[in-house]
Amino acid sequence: xxxxxxxxxxxVSGLVIEDLSLVLGDGRTLIIQGPSGCGKSTLLRLIAGIExxxxxxxxxxxxxxxxxxxxxxxxxxxxxxFVFQSPSLFPHMTVVENIMFAMxxxxxxxxxxxxxxxxxxxxxxxIRDKNIxxxxxxxxxxxxxLRALAARSRYLLLDEPxxxxxxxxxxxxxxxxxxFISDKNITTIVVTHDREDSQVIGELVVDMxxxxxxxxR
Amino acid sequence: xxxxxxxxxxxxxYPVVKILxxxxxxxxxxxxxxxxxxxxxxxxxxxxxxxxxxxxxQLISPATILLLTRSIFLSSLSVLIAMFIAYYxxxxxxxxxxxxLSSVRWxxxxxxxxxxxxxxxxxxxxxxxxxxxxxxxxGVLSPIQGWTISILVQAIAFLPLATGIVILSLDLxxxxxxxxxxxxxxxxxxxxxxxxxxISPFLLCGAGILFVLSITEYTIPSLFSVTxxxxxxxxxxxxxxxxxxxxxxxxxxxGITVFLISWSASQLKNTFQNFALHSYTPVSxxxxxxxxxxxxxxxxxxxxxxxxxxxxxLVWQAMTGRGALQSLLISSGDILYTLQIGIIVAVxxxxxxxIFATKLxxxxxxxxxxxxxxxxxxxxxxxxxIGLISVMQCLNISLLSDSAxxxxxxxxxxxxxxxALILFACMKQxxxxxxxxxxxxxxxxxxxxxxxxxxxxIPGLLAAAGVxxxxxxxxxxxxxxxxxxxSSTITIRVYNYLHYGGSASVAALCLVTISIIMxxxxxxxxxxxxxxEKLYPGKR
Numbered sequence: 001x002x003x004x005x006x007x008x009x010x011x012v013s014g015l016v017i018e019d020l021s022l023v024l025g026d027g028r029t030l031i032i033q034g035p036s037g038c039g040k041s042t043l044l045r046l047i048a049g050i051e052x053x054x055x056x057x058x059x060x061x062x063x064x065x066x067x068x069x070x071x072x073x074x075x076x077x078x079x080x081x082f083v084f085q086s087p088s089l090f091p092h093m094t095v096v097e098n099i100m101f102a103m104x105x106x107x108x109x110x111x112x113x114x115x116x117x118x119x120x121x122x123x124x125x126x127i128r129d130k131n132i133x134x135x136x137x138x139x140x141x142x143x144x145x146l147r148a149l150a151a152r153s154r155y156l157l158l159d160e161p162x163x164x165x166x167x168x169x170x171x172x173x174x175x176x177x178x179x180f181i182s183d184k185n186i187t188t189i190v191v192t193h194d195r196e197d198s199q200v201i202g203e204l205v206v207d208m209x210x211x212x213x214x215x216x217r
Numbered sequence: 218x219x220x221x222x223x224x225x226x227x228x229x230x231y232p233v234v235k236i237l238x239x240x241x242x243x244x245x246x247x248x249x250x251x252x253x254x255x256x257x258x259x260x261x262x263x264x265x266x267x268x269x270x271x272x273x274x275q276l277i278s279p280a281t282i283l284l285l286t287r288s289i290f291l292s293s294l295s296v297l298i299a300m301f302i303a304y305y306x307x308x309x310x311x312x313x314x315x316x317x318l319s320s321v322r323w324x325x326x327x328x329x330x331x332x333x334x335x336x337x338x339x340x341x342x343x344x345x346x347x348x349x350x351x352x353x354x355x356g357v358l359s360p361i362q363g364w365t366i367s368i369l370v371q372a373i374a375f376l377p378l379a380t381g382i383v384i385l386s387l388d389l390x391x392x393x394x395x396x397x398x399x400x401x402x403x404x405x406x407x408x409x410x411x412x413x414x415x416i417s418p419f420l421l422c423g424a425g426i427l428f429v430l431s432i433t434e435y436t437i438p439s440l441f442s443v444t445x446x447x448x449x450x451x452x453x454x455x456x457x458x459x460x461x462x463x464x465x466x467x468x469x470x471x472g473i474t475v476f477l478i479s480w481s482a483s484q485l486k487n488t489f490q491n492f493a494l495h496s497y498t499p500v501s502x503x504x505x506x507x508x509x510x511x512x513x514x515x516x517x518x519x520x521x522x523x524x525x526x527x528x529x530x531l532v533w534q535a536m537t538g539r540g541a542l543q544s545l546l547i548s549s550g551d552i553l554y555t556l557q558i559g560i561i562v563a564v565x566x567x568x569x570x571x572i573f574a575t576k577l578x579x580x581x582x583x584x585x586x587x588x589x590x591x592x593x594x595x596x597x598x599x600x601x602x603i604g605l606i607s608v609m610q611c612l613n614i615s616l617l618s619d620s621a622x623x624x625x626x627x628x629x630x631x632x633x634x635x636x637a638l639i640l641f642a643c644m645k646q647x648x649x650x651x652x653x654x655x656x657x658x659x660x661x662x663x664x665x666x667x668x669x670x671x672x673x674x675i676p677g678l679l680a681a682a683g684v685x686x687x688x689x690x691x692x693x694x695x696x697x698x699x700x701x702x703x704s705s706t707i708t709i710r711v712y713n714y715l716h717y718g719g720s721a722s723v724a725a726l727c728l729v730t731i732s733i734i735m736x737x738x739x740x741x742x743x744x745x746x747x748x749x750e751k752l753y754p755g756k757r
Contacts, residue, residue, distance in 0.1 A: 048657055049656075049657075050653045050656065050657075072232075074656070076656055076657065076658070076659045076660060076661060076662070078657075081658075082657045082658075084654060085650070086648065088650035088651045088654045089651070089654075090651060090673075091651070092751060101658055101659075101668065105660060147654075151658055
């Protein structure tokens with residue numbers, strides 16, 4: 001379960017989140033939509049441990065992971081898969097290495113096969129051994145999504161994941177990602193500014209607000 | 218599926234990692250501030266009261282105030298001259314990006330680490346053949362000795378670094394801003410009203426750092442029989458053998474430099490935050506009026522001539538004088554010893570610089586870390602040496618004092634802020650979300666450091682190691698004091714030869730120094746280009 005209690009976060013530019021509380025039960029999916037700059041990405045970064053809240057508490061699976069200006073459990077121990085707004089792939093690794101990097105140790109020995117399976121599903125097996133600078137923006141976005149899925153994490157945070165994809169590929173990737181999520185019972189938050197995306201995904205949608213209150217158990 | 222329960226058996230818990238990082242930072246700061254502590258501790262624990270009182274009296278004496286004023290004047294003027302020429306020469310090179318002329322930037326990079334005294338020696342050599350000519354044109358001034366020539370030579374010595382700063386600031390400009398501005402106004406107007414204001418924080422910061430380097434440097438003035446304030450500190454220590462008195466005497470210089478460094482740090486912070494990451498190649502040639510073009514061209518030629526002049530005079534001296542080969546053979550041990558120190562400096566500096574750069578990166582908005590890490594630049598070279606001697610005496614560590622450890626430590630404490638800044642700049646070039654992705658997907662801290670952070674930082678690590686190595690090769694002021702008996706570096710050997718007059722020997726050793734520097738710089742540039750091409754293809 002993801003639990004956020006009275007979160008406040010501000011930057012030099014101003015207050016982004018004032019008093020946000022959120023409960024998201026295991027295996028549930030939530031879509032948060034809203035215009036650019038309303039704090040959607042900040043919310044995901046707080047849950048992932050990339051930012052710490054000014055006040056409030058963040059709990060994951062019953063463990064307090066962040067509280068007032070403090071990261072208690074670092075990102076790499078939160079069991080999170082994250083798709084960043086920009087693909088943010090590791091430039092010194094190939095496509096397959098990027099995906100394998102995120103895989104858990106339990107799958108050792110199977111890493112390459114699993115990565116190839118994911119690449120086949122996303123229709124980009126042909127770029128398996130390419131360097132990151134050799135692939136297109138859309139391909140990079142798909143690799144970024146695959147890397148997050150490969151992490152086999154308990155939680156999945158998707159920040160505008162389908163923005164760079166063409167309409168056909170967008171639908172295909174949405175089907176793939178949400179099929180995977182329901183198979184593995186992953187608790188997921190998707191943020192998007194595109195209302196069409198929300199409709200296509202068809203899950204529970206809320207509008208981002210500085211004082212958002214959500215309880216989905 | 219991984220879960221939070223993994224937390225308990227994955228290596229070190231996060232709070233422990235944080236504590237370890239704090240301890241590592243504290244130890245690194247202890248090393249960095251080792252010379253300053255060596256000066257402050259004897260002062261607090263009670264030195265000789267009489268010497269203390271004398272130092273205070275000396276500090277407020279008219280002679281000291283006059284010397285300080287003249288030293289500030291010398292440094293200000295030489296920095297102004299260097300920055301003026303550098304602005305025009307650097308801009309000229311930058312405007313010709315993508316043409317053969319832009320390759321002069323490599324000459325600039327090669328010249329930056331050449332020790333200042335080599336420029337001074339060359340000028341002395343040339344002037345020694347033309348005294349009458351200079352006397353006629355300069356009237357009663359004695360051209361080979363004195364303040365005027367010191368100012369000019371100091372300006373020449375800092376010109377490559379100043380030009381490097383100008384080119385770097387221009388390279389960091391966002392090309393789209395320049396291209397869009399060029400659509401509305403003439404190139405002359407763009408240079409004056411768009412480019413100059415944009416790079417001015419960087420230039421001011423560069424001028425501040427140059428001033429600090431200039432006011433803490435005494436080798437050039439001492440070669441032209443001019444006593445400057447930092448030389449006075451060295452002389453006071455020789456007379457009293459009391460580190461506390463040196464510290465008291467250096468207080469005004471420390472005050473000025475700390476102020477300048479704090480100010481430069483704020484400029485630097487803003488600069489790193491606002492600038493783009495890729496260099497600019499003009500879509501069309503800059504068109505400027507003839508008289509403006511002439512100013513650019515003359516400054517560019519001054520730089521070009523200086524580059525060839527440095528090497529040319531030394532080669533000429535070494536080939537025409539006597540004893541060059543013999544001196545090289547005698548000094549082979551010194552060359553190896555210098556390299557040994559340089560390698561120790563490069564290797565030891567990297568983890569320390571990495572810790573400092575990480576601290577700057579994580580606490581970028583907190584000015585105190587900037588000041589804390591940059592302050593050692595403000596300590597004059599002799600004061601670093603005196604502080605280290607004091608530490609040696611306090612801790613009674615004679616075993617280490619006989620090794621290359623202390624000369625290496627002298628260079629590390631003097632130059633590590635540069636390495637930290639290079640690594641910080643490298644960190645800023647990496648998309649932060651790539652580092653965040655490493656943080657999210659890495660299974661433990663070791664994997665994140667080993668497989669994400671370090672590979673991405675290779676360009677910065679290479680550059681930092683290269684800078685530390687070449688700076689340590691040319692270091693004189695502090696090494697002179699902490700060198701174990703019976704050992705010598707190339708720079709010290711040159712300094713000694715100067716007193717016995719062997720111009721051919723001096724030239725040969727200077728050429729060795731420059732060759733080492735150029736080999737290191739070339740290797741670093743080649744490796745850097747390869748690494749950057751791997752990480753950021755298509756970007757220079």
